[in-house]
Amino acid sequence: MTTTRLSARAAIASVTDPGGFTELPSPHRESASDGPLGWAGYDDSRVRAGARTGEQESVVTGTALIGGHRAVVISFEFGYLGGSLGERTGDRLEAAYTYAREHRLPLLSLIATGGSRMQEGMLALTQLQRVARQSVLTRAAGLPQIAVLRDPTTGGGWATLGAGADVVLALPGAQVGFAGSRVRPADADPAAYTAEGQYAAGHVDAVVPAAALPGTLADWLRVLAAPRSAEPVEPPAALSDVPPPATGWDAVRQARHPDRPRAEAYLDAYFALRLPLSGDRAGATDPGMLCGFGLREGRAVAYAAQRGTATRPAGYRTAARVIRLADRLGIPVLTLVDTPGAANDAAAERAGAGPAIADVFAAVAAAGVPVTTLLIGEGGSGGALALAASGNTWVTPDSYFSVIAPELAAAILKRPPAEAPNTADQLRIRPQDLVDLGVARGVVAPA
Numbered sequence: 001m002t003t004t005r006l007s008a009r010a011a012i013a014s015v016t017d018p019g020g021f022t023e024l025p026s027p028h029r030e031s032a033s034d035g036p037l038g039w040a041g042y043d044d045s046r047v048r049a050g051a052r053t054g055e056q057e058s059v060v061t062g063t064a065l066i067g068g069h070r071a072v073v074i075s076f077e078f079g080y081l082g083g084s085l086g087e088r089t090g091d092r093l094e095a096a097y098t099y100a101r102e103h104r105l106p107l108l109s110l111i112a113t114g115g116s117r118m119q120e121g122m123l124a125l126t127q128l129q130r131v132a133r134q135s136v137l138t139r140a141a142g143l144p145q146i147a148v149l150r151d152p153t154t155g156g157g158w159a160t161l162g163a164g165a166d167v168v169l170a171l172p173g174a175q176v177g178f179a180g181s182r183v184r185p186a187d188a189d190p191a192a193y194t195a196e197g198q199y200a201a202g203h204v205d206a207v208v209p210a211a212a213l214p215g216t217l218a219d220w221l222r223v224l225a226a227p228r229s230a231e232p233v234e235p236p237a238a239l240s241d242v243p244p245p246a247t248g249w250d251a252v253r254q255a256r257h258p259d260r261p262r263a264e265a266y267l268d269a270y271f272a273l274r275l276p277l278s279g280d281r282a283g284a285t286d287p288g289m290l291c292g293f294g295l296r297e298g299r300a301v302a303y304a305a306q307r308g309t310a311t312r313p314a315g316y317r318t319a320a321r322v323i324r325l326a327d328r329l330g331i332p333v334l335t336l337v338d339t340p341g342a343a344n345d346a347a348a349e350r351a352g353a354g355p356a357i358a359d360v361f362a363a364v365a366a367a368g369v370p371v372t373t374l375l376i377g378e379g380g381s382g383g384a385l386a387l388a389a390s391g392n393t394w395v396t397p398d399s400y401f402s403v404i405a406p407e408l409a410a411a412i413l414k415r416p417p418a419e420a421p422n423t424a425d426q427l428r429i430r431p432q433d434l435v436d437l438g439v440a441r442g443v444v445a446p447a
Helices: 008-015 042-053 087-102 118-125 127-140 155-162 195-200 210-225 248-255 263-270 313-329 346-350 353-366 381-385 406-412 417-427 431-436
Strands: 059-066 069-076 107-113 145-154 167-170 273-277 289-296 299-306 333-339 371-380 393-395 400-402
Touching: 008 059, 008 069, 008 107, 008 210, 059 087, 059 210, 069 087, 069 210, 087 107, 087 118, 087 127, 107 155, 118 127, 127 145, 127 155, 145 155, 145 210, 167 195, 167 210, 210 273, 210 289, 248 371, 248 400, 248 406, 248 417, 263 289, 263 299, 263 333, 263 371, 273 313, 289 313, 299 313, 313 333, 313 353, 333 381, 346 353, 353 381, 371 381, 381 400, 393 431, 400 417, 406 417
Parallel strands: 069 107, 107 145, 145 167, 299 333, 333 371, 371 393, 371 400
Antiparallel strands: 059 069, 273 289, 289 299
């Protein structure tokens, strides 16, 4: 697939409100002839690049309105020495990050770069440290960073501004990877170096067509600029109007009913707008975990929701990532619990099921923002409890929570399979039992 390589200013114009861009002043730097290394012909290369692009460096920085929301924008000019990073590039990037912090603005990077500038050697490479430092300071200030991966996004630009952003979007067909096209192994799978390949591997949140990008960015800025509640959000209303289960086994059967409402239905009913985040940033995704941010009655809320499958390590890591991001941005969290338990196959163990579950427990426990949990189906063991807020967990009438599935409990106790229903009663796993035991605050009613 081929992509259109827009200039830096055309890329800005393609996603910002008309007339809304104001360029930031460029820091001044005195440099020796042919740069810090005295690279023969470097000055001439820069003059030619400037004449060809109309730019004096490989990035353009400024402020802009996107869907009416103000942001600091960094846009790379690939036509200027391949969008490479040098010392003057680092000066501009540092100034843009500093402006964002001083004015409490989100930062949007429109990236198209081949990496560090060869003609400046190690001094070019050390600009990545500058960028990483600015990103960390901006993160600590509680300001969001959004990256759009254009074609190409490779080298240090991907490994700092791109992969280091809170929300990572990519254009279809864009070349994305740490290794540029000229330095990859000859037998490398080209699909691994694409936006789609990085999305499948859990490193990109969404691949967004160019025509949809302005609206997507406007939605993200709208959500991230929305008011935050200092109080826990209310749990969703139940989507099933069923009577309380008479027995523990009835609770299990209701929770396992194929027609029971699932996470998508609850999220759609709860949010006026929701934007997904995908991937664990460690090489995997779990379609059984839905994560992202949304608007609930005009306020921003983050969510992590299980879809009724055995949750894989990537799902837990994605949930932990989103919960920590919400905590840093001061946005309350809603979790929906629905899993028979954590995936326990050999692949899950090799992928770190235990550490991933521990990470979610820690993220929920450490959150300074309020977390609200609704159990909407099966609550199987620690794989479900990891997402549950201590003291603020609610349950639906068609759910159950158990230390382990009743069938497995019976097996552990060396009981015959026929004893599973009786074991379910003994475990006291019904919604009303969970309230009586103090595990849940209450059973939510239908709207």
